[in-house]
Amino acid sequence: MNKKYQLLNDLARKGQTFSFEDAAKTSSLPIQSLKVILSRMEKAGFIERIEKGKYLIIPLGARKGEYTVNEYIIGSLLIQPAVIAYWSALNYHGFTEQMPGTVFIQTTSRKKEQNPEIFGIKYRIVRVVSKKFFGVENAWIDDVTVKITDPEKTVVDCLDKPQYCGGIAEAAKALDKDLDTDKLKRYALDIGNSAVIKRLGYLCDKLGTPIDIKPLHLSRNYPLLDPSMHGTGRLNRKWKLIENIDETIIGGLE
Numbered sequence: 001m002n003k004k005y006q007l008l009n010d011l012a013r014k015g016q017t018f019s020f021e022d023a024a025k026t027s028s029l030p031i032q033s034l035k036v037i038l039s040r041m042e043k044a045g046f047i048e049r050i051e052k053g054k055y056l057i058i059p060l061g062a063r064k065g066e067y068t069v070n071e072y073i074i075g076s077l078l079i080q081p082a083v084i085a086y087w088s089a090l091n092y093h094g095f096t097e098q099m100p101g102t103v104f105i106q107t108t109s110r111k112k113e114q115n116p117e118i119f120g121i122k123y124r125i126v127r128v129v130s131k132k133f134f135g136v137e138n139a140w141i142d143d144v145t146v147k148i149t150d151p152e153k154t155v156v157d158c159l160d161k162p163q164y165c166g167g168i169a170e171a172a173k174a175l176d177k178d179l180d181t182d183k184l185k186r187y188a189l190d191i192g193n194s195a196v197i198k199r200l201g202y203l204c205d206k207l208g209t210p211i212d213i214k215p216l217h218l219s220r221n222y223p224l225l226d227p228s229m230h231g232t233g234r235l236n237r238k239w240k241l242i243e244n245i246d247e248t249i250i251g252g253l254e
Contacts, residue, residue: 003029004037008046012057015144016069017077020053050074050118071121072139072146075103078118079111079125083136083147086126086164089154092139095174096166104164106149106157108133126164132157132191152179156187159199168226168245172203181211188213195223195241202239215239 010026011018018026020038027034038055041047047055054077056069072092076082085106090096102122114125135153138145149157151174158164158171165171188196201213202225218240224231225241233244 003027004041004046007037008041008057016142017050017054017056017073019055019077023055050077051113051116054078070141070144071103071123072141072148073144074118074121075105075123076146078105078116078123079107079109081109081133081147082107083133083149084139085149085154085157086161087158087166087170089149090158090165090170090174092148093151093154093174093177095151095154095177096170098166098170100166106133124164126161132160134190135187151177152183152187155179155184156191156196156200159188159196159203160191160193162199162226163228167228168199168203171199172207175203175207175209181209185211185213194219194221198223198239198241199225202236202241205239 007023007027011023014022023034023038024031029037038047042049042055045058047057050056056074072084072088075084083106084092084104086104087096087098087100087102088104091098091100102124105123105125107125107127108130110127111125116123135150135156136147137150139148155171155174158174159168162168162171184200188200197213198218200211201215203209204211204213215238220240222235222240222242224244225233225236226245229244231242231244233242236243
């Protein structure tokens with residue numbers, strides 16, 4: 001069999017996407033020869049480049065430029081480690097009816113391009129410190145395993161960075177769902193941001209969600225309830241927050 005087709009068959013057995021390193025491990029070809037073959041495969045419409053060194057295999061009968069795979073699969077290939085998070089995870093878990101126009105990827109690694117657009121889909125790569133990188137589960141999407149934050153970590157991440165979930169009101173919707181409140185509290189403490197505890201306690205108060213969080217010994221600073229919004233509002237002395245969102249924005253929380 002032609003080396004090009006043999007390589008394509010071998011790679012296709014492993015999944016819909018592959019990296020240059022995957023191709024190098026699969027093939028015994030010299031690096032330069034491999035680059036030439038991949039270039040020819042791309043020109044022939046057998047594969048399509050996602051970004052430098054990362055490719056999508058185009059099925060037989062499909063046309064280049066008209067075929068793609070699930071955006072979470074693509075997103076998981078952009079950087080390692082990669083976890084679907086924030087607004088994208090809220091949507092996956094059914095916590096919001098909003099369809100984000102961007103796929104949010106959480107990682108501990110650096111990437112020069114943090115806002116790539118691939119096959120018409122926008123991605124936002126959010127780098128966090130290693131202590132915030134936990135609470136991950138596997139999800140099967142189109143027969144591919146993709147890592148995604150679990151329900152409780154999704155909420156805590158959104159309380160940590162509301163600007164990546166459409167605002168605090170979107171995060172609050174999840175607190176009406178069937179969550180493990182003990183895990184939610186533990187995650188909120190583990191993430192190491194006192195504002196998360198304050199926002200969680202405040203929202204649970206508003207929603208009547210029972211959770212073992214008491215407003216004792218909280219830090220004296222007053223962070224914004226929603227840092228994605230303007231910075232003015234009344235002081236909530238119980239939870240030491242600036243309530244910078246009004247009732248129309250927070251919906252039915254009151």
